[in-house]
Amino acid sequence: MIIYNVTVSVDRDVHEMWLAWMRHTHLPQVMATGHFLHARICRVLGEGDSGVTYAVQYTCRDMAEYDHYIAHHAERLRAESEKYYGVKAVAFRTLLEVVHTA
Numbered sequence: 504m505i506i507y508n509v510t511v512s513v514d515r516d517v518h519e520m521w522l523a524w525m526r527h528t529h530l531p532q533v534m535a536t537g538h539f540l541h542a543r544i545c546r547v548l549g550e551g552d553s554g555v556t557y558a559v560q561y562t563c564r565d566m567a568e569y570d571h572y573i574a575h576h577a578e579r580l581r582a583e584s585e586k587y588y589g590v591k592a593v594a595f596r597t598l599l600e601v602v603h604t605a
Contacts, residue, residue, distance in 0.1 A: 504601040505569050507539075507561040510547070514591040518555040521592050525559065532580060538572040539563050569598070 513521045522544070530542050539561040547556035563569050584592060 505563050506599040508597040509559045509594050511592050511594045512554045512556045514554045517591045536576045538568045
């Protein structure tokens with residue numbers, strides 16, 4: 504299993520609107536690509552004064568699914584976020600491989 508983790512620092516003045524957009528628009532669009540098994544939004548605890556940080560995690564079966572998503576969908580979906588939120592929601596991405604679960 505592969506976890507595509509997107510950590511996003513969101514300005515406090517837009518974070519509620521951003522979270523609603525993620526829940527009702529962005530996550531459904533990402534899931535509609537058919538490459539991910541499930542997704543979750545986690546709030547990072549202990550954030551600073553400047554904003555609220557979230558870890559958005561998408562799980563896919565293997566690297567082939569992830570690679571296809573990146574090649575055919577990621578740019579368009581990232582552009583939507585940048586269009587609406589610009590520098591008010593800054594993201595960095597991490598790719599994780601699940602090696603053990605208990």
